[in-house]
Amino acid sequence: MSYNWCFHSYDDDAFEQALTHDRQRIVDTVLNEIGESGGYSPKEIQHYERIADTIATQGFNYQGLAESDLPIMDRFVFDAFHTLGADIAFSPESHEFLSPYVAADLPSHLFKKHFFSRAKPIPPTEREYLYLPFFAHLGRRLGETTPSECEYVALNVSEVAHIEKELVKFLATPDGQALDQSNHETLSKDFLGPDRSAMKKGKALHAKVS
Numbered sequence: 001m002s003y004n005w006c007f008h009s010y011d012d013d014a015f016e017q018a019l020t021h022d023r024q025r026i027v028d029t030v031l032n033e034i035g036e037s038g039g040y041s042p043k044e045i046q047h048y049e050r051i052a053d054t055i056a057t058q059g060f061n062y063q064g065l066a067e068s069d070l071p072i073m074d075r076f077v078f079d080a081f082h083t084l085g086a087d088i089a090f091s092p093e094s095h096e097f098l099s100p101y102v103a104a105d106l107p108s109h110l111f112k113k114h115f116f117s118r119a120k121p122i123p124p125t126e127r128e129y130l131y132l133p134f135f136a137h138l139g140r141r142l143g144e145t146t147p148s149e150c151e152y153v154a155l156n157v158s159e160v161a162h163i164e165k166e167l168v169k170f171l172a173t174p175d176g177q178a179l180d181q182s183n184h185e186t187l188s189k190d191f192l193g194p195d196r197s198a199m200k201k202g203k204a205l206h207a208k209v210s
Contacts, residue, residue, distance in 0.1 A: 004097030005135065005207050007194035010081065012156045012204035014088045019060055022084065027052035029083045030076055048072055062141050070141075074150045077142050081154075081206055089203065093194035100138060100209055102183045103191075107170060109133035109147055131155070131163045132170060135191075138209065151209040160198050160205045167192045 018026075034040045034048055051072045054065075060077055062070065081090055107129040110119040127133075134140040137147030142154055155163060170176040171187060180187040198205040 003209065004099055005094075005103060005191075005209055006097050007093040007191075007198075008081070008206045008208075009089070009091050009093050009194075009198040009201055009203035010206055011089045012154075015081075015084065015154075015204070018084050018087055019080065022087070023056050023059065026080045026083050027055050027076060030079045033079075048075075051076065060142055062143060070148075070150070074141070074152065077154075078152055078208060081208075090206070091203075093197050093205070094190065095193070096186070096190045098135075098186055098190045099183070100135075102179065102186055103135040103138075105179050106132045106136040107166075108136045129166050129170065131159060132166050135207070153207045155205045155207075157202065157204050160195055160203075163205070164192065164195050164199060167195065 031045075031048060031052055034045060040048070047068075051065075051069055054061075055073075055076060060073070060080070062073055065073060081088070084090065109122055109127065134147050134153045137149065139148050139150040140146070140153045141148045141150045167187065171180055171192070176187070195205060
């Protein structure tokens, strides 16, 4: 099974509106899927139902969730894009895919690790790249500003433009050129390409590892 970043463009205004007005449809879709799969225990289903109730009343908000709740909220968020599909003009932008092993060598939000040392976050005022680290660290949760290993990133229209600038900047560096060339120009074709396609359409960009 493949394990790669794939990209879709979407209408972020329609998505934001749907997150308010179509919550019940989104949570019902997920609950129906896990109920029909037969692969979940009653305890796991109850956990999903509890998070679904939180979403229905408070929206898609990670604040205050326990660590064990986070992957379940991630599932609801990811399924929201597919449930809303036609409503948010959710369209594939990946002709090929970006390996997370390549993306792991993009600029980080941590100082480089040294032997026997613990990596520390780079202060915000010293960060050269704000958006590429989301892909280096395998995701950013909806509504948050720091990377999380949630395996998805939703970029609004403004952020799509910022990613394009950061990618162009990184690809002009010796490290960026070496990383791209040693991986069959996948950053240029399979990351910058989908991002520019979304920009051209005036749309936001969703990325998911699957």
